Amino acid sequence: MEQTWKQARAAFAAISVPPLAWLLFFFLIPLAVIWAYTFGENTGPTTIDFTGTFANYARALGPLYLGIFVKSVVVAAITTILCLVVGFPVALAIAFASPKQKAWLLLLIMLPFWTNLLIRTFALIAVLREQGYVNFALEWLWNNASGFMTLIGLQPLGEFEPLTLLYNNFAVVVGLVYVHLPFMVLPLYSALDRMDRSLMEASLDLGAGHLKTIFLVVVPLAAPGIASGILITFIPALGSYLTPDLLGGTDSQMIANVIERQFKRANDWPFGAALSFLLMYLTFIAIAIQALVQRRSDRRA
Amino acid sequence: MADQALVATPSPRPPEKPVKDKPGPLEYMRQWPLRVIVGATLLFLYLPLITLMVFSFNDSRRNIVWHGFTFKYYEKAFNNDSLQQAFVNSLTIAFLCTVISVILGALAAVMLWRFRFPGKTVVEGSMALPIVVPEICMGVAMLVFFARVFPWPGGLPWPLNLGAITIAHISFAFPFVATVVRARLASFNRELEEAAKDLGASEWRTFWDVLVPHMQPGLIAGALLAFTLSLDDFVITFFTAGPDTVTFPVKVYSMLRFSVTPEVNAASTILIVVTVILTAIGLQMQNNEPKDKKA
Numbered sequence: 001m002e003q004t005w006k007q008a009r010a011a012f013a014a015i016s017v018p019p020l021a022w023l024l025f026f027f028l029i030p031l032a033v034i035w036a037y038t039f040g041e042n043t044g045p046t047t048i049d050f051t052g053t054f055a056n057y058a059r060a061l062g063p064l065y066l067g068i069f070v071k072s073v074v075v076a077a078i079t080t081i082l083c084l085v086v087g088f089p090v091a092l093a094i095a096f097a098s099p100k101q102k103a104w105l106l107l108l109i110m111l112p113f114w115t116n117l118l119i120r121t122f123a124l125i126a127v128l129r130e131q132g133y134v135n136f137a138l139e140w141l142w143n144n145a146s147g148f149m150t151l152i153g154l155q156p157l158g159e160f161e162p163l164t165l166l167y168n169n170f171a172v173v174v175g176l177v178y179v180h181l182p183f184m185v186l187p188l189y190s191a192l193d194r195m196d197r198s199l200m201e202a203s204l205d206l207g208a209g210h211l212k213t214i215f216l217v218v219v220p221l222a223a224p225g226i227a228s229g230i231l232i233t234f235i236p237a238l239g240s241y242l243t244p245d246l247l248g249g250t251d252s253q254m255i256a257n258v259i260e261r262q263f264k265r266a267n268d269w270p271f272g273a274a275l276s277f278l279l280m281y282l283t284f285i286a287i288a289i290q291a292l293v294q295r296r297s298d299r300r301a
Numbered sequence: 302m303a304d305q306a307l308v309a310t311p312s313p314r315p316p317e318k319p320v321k322d323k324p325g326p327l328e329y330m331r332q333w334p335l336r337v338i339v340g341a342t343l344l345f346l347y348l349p350l351i352t353l354m355v356f357s358f359n360d361s362r363r364n365i366v367w368h369g370f371t372f373k374y375y376e377k378a379f380n381n382d383s384l385q386q387a388f389v390n391s392l393t394i395a396f397l398c399t400v401i402s403v404i405l406g407a408l409a410a411v412m413l414w415r416f417r418f419p420g421k422t423v424v425e426g427s428m429a430l431p432i433v434v435p436e437i438c439m440g441v442a443m444l445v446f447f448a449r450v451f452p453w454p455g456g457l458p459w460p461l462n463l464g465a466i467t468i469a470h471i472s473f474a475f476p477f478v479a480t481v482v483r484a485r486l487a488s489f490n491r492e493l494e495e496a497a498k499d500l501g502a503s504e505w506r507t508f509w510d511v512l513v514p515h516m517q518p519g520l521i522a523g524a525l526l527a528f529t530l531s532l533d534d535f536v537i538t539f540f541t542a543g544p545d546t547v548t549f550p551v552k553v554y555s556m557l558r559f560s561v562t563p564e565v566n567a568a569s570t571i572l573i574v575v576t577v578i579l580t581a582i583g584l585q586m587q588n589n590e591p592k593d594k595k596a
Contacts (some may be wrong), residue, residue, distance in 0.1 A: 005418040011504050019475065020424065027431055027439075027472045034438070037445065081351035089496075090342050093335040096327050103338070107584075112346050114580050116533050118550045119569040122557060123349035126356070159381035171509055181346065197327060204327075213385065239435025241536050246557070255537075256437040262592055263441050263540070276438040 022225070037273035048270060064273065065258065072254040073282070075169070075244075077235040079176040083184040083233050084226070091188035092218070095195075106189070113182040121246050123246050126174055126249075127229035128165040135162040171247040172254075183236070184229045191225020192218070223297050231290040235283055255279050354573065357566035374567040375486040383567055387552035394463050394548060396468040402527040403520055405471065406478025411512065413479070414486040431473045432480070440540035443469040447541055453488060455543070462546050467543045470531040478523035485519030518587055525583035529576060530546075 005012040038056055059065065094105045107256040112120060127133050139160045147159040165171055181209045199221065221225070242255035248254075253277065262272025329335045361368035383491055409428060413421070431439065443465075447453050453465040479501070489512070497507040513520075535550040542551050549572060556565050 002417045003415055005386075005416045008416075008504065011508075012412070012418070015408050015420075016412040016416070018426075019405045019412065019479070022405055022471070023409075023427060023431075026446075028427060029450065030429075031434075033444045033445055041315035079421075081331055086338070086342060089335055089338045093329045093339045095331040108343055111458050111577065111580070112350065114529050114576050115350065116550060116569070116576070117572050118535050118553055118557075119572060120350065122565065122569065123353040127349045133348070139372065178345065178349075181342070202329060221343070235435070239437050241437050244579070258434065258440060259437050261355055263444060269445065270443060276435075276441050279326070281409075282439050285434060287433060293592070295441055 018050045032112065033278060037270050040270040040273075042268060042270060043215070054261045057278070059271060060274045068253065068255055068258055069278065069282070072238055072256075075172060075176070075252075075254060076240075078173055079180060079237045080184075080230055080234045082173070082177045084183050084230065084287065087181055087184035087188055087229065088226075091185050091192055092214070094185075094189050094279055095192035106186075109182050109185050117179060117242060120179060121175055121242055124164060124178055125246065128174065130162040130166070132165075134165060138208055146201050165247040166247060167252075168254045169248070171249075172244045172252045175243040175247040178238060179240075179243060180233045180237055184233045187225050187229040187232060189220065191222040191229075195221050216277050224294055227290050227293045231286060234286055238282065238286070239279060345546070350573065353566050354570045357563060357570045359563065361563075374563040378567040379563050381564065383547070384549075384552055384556075384564075387547045388568070388571075389533055389550045390463060390546065393527050394467050394470060397460075397467045398531040399524050399527045400473055401467075401471050402475040403524050404477050405475040406523055406527070407482050407513075407516060407520060409475065409479040410482035410516075411508075412487055414483055414489075428479060429478050431476045435476055436473075436534075436536040439469075439473060440537045443472075443537060444540040445569035463542075465522075465541045465543075466538055466546060466548065469537050469589075470534060473537065474527040474530045475532075476521075477526050481523040481526060482516055482519040485522075486518055489515050521583060521586050525580065528579065532572075532576065 005016075036050055037048065039052050039054070040050045041053055041055070043049045047293070088111070094102055094109070095106060125132075125215075130137075139162070142160040144156060149155065149157060195218065199217055200213055203217045204210070208216065238254075239256050240254065241260060243256040244252050244257055246256075246259075258280070259272050259275045260270045262275065266272075303491055343533065358370050358372070359367055360371040367407060413428070418424075419507050447465045447469075452497070456462075457464070493511055493515075497506075497511045502510065534549070538551055539554070542548060547555075547567075553565055553568065556562065
């Protein structure tokens with residue numbers, strides 16, 4: 001049983017003061033300062049008055065910045081859906097692999113997760129750029145197709161035009177999927193691994209096909225895992241800074257890039273603070289939705 | 302028909318030859334569509350990284366076509382003083398962050414596991430905040446904090462000038478450690494602690510000789526997590542780093558902005574190798590753990 005803190009006051013103090021003091025001083029106070037800034041006004045180049053104004057929030061919810069928020073949510077949602085579509089079969093295959101294969105596959109999925117985010121993004125640039133491997137492969141296919149057309153007496157295809165795969169929204173989504181795929185696969189795997197397999201066997205024995213079994217039996221059983229995979233992918237994708245910064249073009253700025261600009265270049269801290277708190281509220285809303293879904297599925301079980 | 306099958310004497314079957322055992326219905330890993338998906342996913346995850354590593358040895362500035370093997374970009378990276386300094390800074394920060402995060406995280410885990418106290422839910426909620434708050438928000442909070450509230454003195458001698466970055470890293474890393482250690486503590490038998498105390502061990506002695514050995518795998522996993530989180534972090538560091546306190550990711554970022562050179566490939570390859578080796582050591586330490594559990 002848990003002790004009440006009164007039973008061992010000295011031990012409780014010794015154990016709890018260092019982490020709580022750290023959390024308060026180096027995390028909660030900085031957040032509180034930013035929160036106070038959201039109601040402030042720039043009165044000089046470095047002076048900010050706390051006037052209790054809501055102007056920063058009003059500006060942040062104006063059409064321009066609201067559009068960026070909506071765009072960030074859409075990009076994060078597309079990323080999450082793609083991660084789910086790719087990650088689910090991968091997690092299924094790993095969960096049902098032999099124990100030895102399983103350990104290796106999990107390691108292979110986790111390894112990129114341990115490598116530096118910046119390096120992974122940089123590596124992706126080399127593959128996606130106009131003289132990168134994706135375009136090389138496409139050019140090869142194009143030329144072969146062209147040769148084949150002449151062979152069967154048709155007009156050959158024109159000159160190969162390398163696709164612009166970088167510095168646009170497409171690159172941002174690819175980059176976000178690349179970075180966040182392990183986040184999706186791991187919770188899905190742990191949900192699928194714990195699942196009662198006899199239910200799947202029963203469904204298959206009773207004549208349902210594999211796809212039908214997966215959609216009608218596996219997905220409902222793994223729903224909590226799917227929900228947490230979605231959350232764990234969506235939240236960092238929503239707030240991502242580096243991927244849109246390095247892979248995106250001028251029109252693919254996400255909310256984090258706008259926040260950065262307010263703090264580093266535009267030097268409008270109160271407005272940047274308001275934007276970052278709105279992003280935080282969005283994150284909390286996503287968590288709350290997930291908690292509701294979880295509770296509902298727990299009640300059904 | 303089923304009845305007939307039950308009654309009928311089993312006809313002698315032809316001896317089954319194990320020509321090729323067909324995959325069972327649930328052995329998804331042995332069915333080709335899933336194999337293709339898994340293979341394509343792994344290709345997607347690894348092709349860029351492998352390309353980067355291979356082309357760090359390429360004797361050409363434009364890393365597209367293979368021109369022959371060279372170590373010259375490694376030499377260049379090793380002779381680049383600011384890159385080297387950034388690398389040393391990153392490792393130092395990661396080391397300090399790991400030590401302090403493990404201590405704070407372990408204490409927080411024990412506190413939440415052992416005690417009932419007023420406001421516990423609030424504490425649990427705030428401990429989860431650094432994990433869920435978007436990095437950018439934490440980055441700007443740290444920027445403002447160190448600029449206005451708690452200015453970190455400039456011009457300090459070397460490891461001390463990294464203080465602001467290290468503090469920021471600890472703030473987001475130690476709640477992760479606490480989560481991992483707390484999960485490990487759930488399997489602890491509290492009677493062991495009581496037995497130790499009944500036998501006359503002091504509070505401190507019980508903590509050190511009974512609880513800490515049990516927490517050990519959690520502590521190792523937490524340390525590994527804290528180290529990689531710190532080494533990997535770009536966004537929060539970007540907001541707390543000064544001109545003379547550049548970490549490896551921040552340095553690589555500015556090199557990338559400036560121009561993509563094979564030197565960056567070489568430096569990145571070194572970092573990948575360092576992280577992979579550290580992860581391997583950490584996993585090895587965790588795998589060795591069940592043996593002493595039996596004793």
